[in-house]
Amino acid sequence: PTKVSTNFGDDGMLVGAPDNNFSLINTSKADGYGIAFYGQAIYAVTKKVNFTAGLRYDNEYKKLNILGEYQKDPDPAFPIRSDTSAHASFNALTPKFVLDYHINSAHLLYASYSKGFRAGGLTPLSSDPSVPALFPFKPEYSNNVEAGIKNEFFAKKLFFNVTLFYTTVTNAQVPTLILPDAVTITKNTGVLHSKGAEAELTTVPVKGLEVFYNAGYTDAEYKNLKLSQNGDELNLKGKHAVFTPAYTSMLAVQYAINLSKDSRCKIVLRGELKSIGQQYFDLANTITQNAYSLVNTSIGFASKKFQLLFWSRNVTGKKYIAYAYNFGGVHLGDPATYGVTLRVRN
Numbered sequence: 001p002t003k004v005s006t007n008f009g010d011d012g013m014l015v016g017a018p019d020n021n022f023s024l025i026n027t028s029k030a031d032g033y034g035i036a037f038y039g040q041a042i043y044a045v046t047k048k049v050n051f052t053a054g055l056r057y058d059n060e061y062k063k064l065n066i067l068g069e070y071q072k073d074p075d076p077a078f079p080i081r082s083d084t085s086a087h088a089s090f091n092a093l094t095p096k097f098v099l100d101y102h103i104n105s106a107h108l109l110y111a112s113y114s115k116g117f118r119a120g121g122l123t124p125l126s127s128d129p130s131v132p133a134l135f136p137f138k139p140e141y142s143n144n145v146e147a148g149i150k151n152e153f154f155a156k157k158l159f160f161n162v163t164l165f166y167t168t169v170t171n172a173q174v175p176t177l178i179l180p181d182a183v184t185i186t187k188n189t190g191v192l193h194s195k196g197a198e199a200e201l202t203t204v205p206v207k208g209l210e211v212f213y214n215a216g217y218t219d220a221e222y223k224n225l226k227l228s229q230n231g232d233e234l235n236l237k238g239k240h241a242v243f244t245p246a247y248t249s250m251l252a253v254q255y256a257i258n259l260s261k262d263s264r265c266k267i268v269l270r271g272e273l274k275s276i277g278q279q280y281f282d283l284a285n286t287i288t289q290n291a292y293s294l295v296n297t298s299i300g301f302a303s304k305k306f307q308l309l310f311w312s313r314n315v316t317g318k319k320y321i322a323y324a325y326n327f328g329g330v331h332l333g334d335p336a337t338y339g340v341t342l343r344v345r346n
Helices: none
Strands: 002-008 022-044 049-072 078-104 107-118 140-153 158-178 183-203 209-229 232-235 247-258 266-276 292-302 306-313 321-324 330-332 337-344
Touching: 158 209
Parallel strands: none
Antiparallel strands: 002 022, 022 049, 049 078, 078 107, 107 140, 140 158, 158 183, 183 209, 209 232, 209 247, 247 266, 266 292, 292 306, 306 337, 321 330
């Protein structure tokens, strides 16, 4: 069970509370279970063309029990919302289709469609009387289209993959924070469109040296998003999705020095440059993190039986926001961090 007490002090009535020096105590207990079945079949249309069809069935059951109590300092608490519960079930059939064309053994073209499903739930008890508790919100559905090409060059010394994607989300589950008790209420109020591209490059230019690079671009914005705020309707159409950077990329260079002829004993040096584009932490897009980059390094010794690794993250000590909330809470990313890892294999 989760038990949360929100205390209103001497100035409680200044924030709209009916009294001063009292507490609202909300106790909730959530239970749930789910089951899913998935199957797929592959049909060889020709020697070079394959068609894959899959189907998934999900069923989820959720139950929420709540109890609301009022406690006037220093009197004992008494119920103002009796111990009650509600339950809801959610199910969905979601298909997946893939068509791939093997140009030759080194090049592959593919296109796919899949439907996504995220189960709904029940709203918790909050101090806001306008938000009904135990109210079910609907499942969220997505339609995902993807196309790409996978390439292999120079006898497996260079790999290059490119993917394009487009996703639409309906009945988007949008979380809204209720203050002062910091309860999150979820409502189906959004339609989200997301499109972008991803690229991956892996190469081995010389023996022992590996270079990895991957990059992604995402444009995710709400085509429909209306929220209630202070009794008014707030239209956030065109705002970008939270925690979704405009781009991400990572360049990694790794070099291995063999200490034995069978390559089982070696020293490995690695450096990484990780870049993250602008992103937003609230639906109104007022809390913004500008683009930033992090440098990570490591050096280690590896053998068949064990691995000893000395590593560092965010070597330059870059200051950035890891995550934030729309009520002003901000968590900064870790500063320069150093450590050692030892792994032993039987």
